[in-house]
Amino acid sequence: MLIGEVARRSGVSARMLRHYDALGLVRPTGRTEGGYREYSGEDIQRIFHIESLRSLGLSLREVGRALDESGFTPSELVADLIRRTRERIAAETELLTRLRRIGAAEPAGWEDVLQIIALLQGLGSESAGRRQRAALSSVGEVSVPVEALVEAALSETDPNVAGALRWALAQSGDGGLALLAQGLGSPAAEVRKRAVQSIAEIPDGAATALLRDALTNADLVVRRYAALALGGRGVADAVPTLVDMIVDGANDADAADALSALAHDPALADQIATRLVHRLGDGAIEPSARRRLTQALADVPGTTTSRALADLSHDEDRAVALTATYILKLRDAR
Incomplete structure (x- = not known):
């Protein structure tokens, strides 16, 4: 032939x-x-x-x-082909993601495209300083798609860069909340923590709803960050977790501050005082926890608090009694 x-x-x-x-x-x-x-x-x-x-x-x-x-024998060559194919797929997937993000930013011209590419490269840089500058520059006339910001925020380990990314997400509105909500369910504890921290900085009703849901998250760290954020937003659902944080000595000063903010609402003040007093009566908790609970009463107004402090001024634990007496004097002087 x-x-x-x-x-x-x-x-x-x-x-x-x-x-x-x-x-x-x-x-x-x-x-x-x-x-x-x-x-x-x-x-x-x-x-x-x-x-x-x-x-x-x-x-x-x-x-x-x-x-x-x-x-x-084909086995070694086939294994090498599999490796090369995976690398090629990963590279193509990365390119597809970058193209989708550029398209989502709706660039008006090639100058916008180049700026978006520079910002995306900055977010993926090995330099923490460059990542931080990219995060701070990502909100403007030509902005990075929120998907890229969320991905960066959930993987960032540098605290300064992470703060800049959370700021950028807060400026971009609630567009990233769905992706951050997925982060709350991540198998990685650090990702869950970064997700709740990012949600906490978004001043939005939908973010508040997510934080309420996070109070029942299986991850204790997530629940605590959610409670701190909700306390600052005046959400009473956070009170039980905040009191538990004081008992456990976990960010107890921040938890007490959040309770104090909530207690400015007269309707919540007695509720908070009652819960604190109830935990003070728990004989199973450590003496140090009782002292923290007593200190937390300092900024909770109302008669329930005053009566509790009067009783605690005669407490068997001298440190608790002295703390309660001091707080009462401060309250009388106001």
């Missing part, structure tokens, strides 16, 4: 068949009297074998080894 007919039947161009011949991959078995290449049935079968192996991503050199080396 002559080269033209082989090309038609195999789908391999005559030029490529000549290239195979030059490389020694497929040498035609015969020649016609006129000197034209003449392929046998075995030659054509080898051509199909070559094309099959090329479809797996093998180079022509690797194809030649596979077909001609008697001791060749």
Whole structure:
């Protein structure tokens, strides 16, 4: 069979068949009297074998080894092909993500495209300073898509950069809340923590709703950050967790401040005082926890607090009694 007919039947161009011949991959078995290449049935079968192996991503050199080396085993080469394919897919996926983000930013011209690319590269830089500058520059006339900000915020380990990213997310509105909510369910504790911290800085009703839900999160750290944020927003649901934080000595000063802010609402003051007093009466808690609870009463107004402090001024724990007495004097002096 002559080269033209082989090309038609195999789908391999005559030029490529000549290239195979030059490389020694497929040498035609015969020649016609006129000197034209003449392929046998075995030659054509080898051509199909070559094309099959090329479809797996093998180079022509690797194809030649596979077909001609008697001791060749495919396992190592196939493993290498799998690795290369995964790397190629990862690179293509990264490119697709970048293109989608550029499209989402709706650039008006190529200058905008270049600026967005620079910001995205900045967010992914190994330099913390460059990441921070990119975060602070990401909100403006040409802004980074919120998806990129969320991804960066959930993976950032530098506290200064993380703060800049949370600020940028807060400026961008509630567009990233759905993605941050997914972060709350991450299997990685650090990602869950970063997610709730980011949500806490978004001054939005939808963010407050997410923080309320986070009070029942299985992660104790998430619950505590949510409670602190909700306390500052005047949400009474945070009170039980805040009191528990004081008992546990976990960010207890911040928890007491949050309770104090909530206690400015007269309707909540007695509720907070009652819960603090109830925990003070728990004989199972440590003396240090009772002292923290007593200190927390200092900024809670109302008669319930005053009566509790009067009783505590005679407490068996001298430190508790002295703290209560001091607080009462301060309250009387106001």
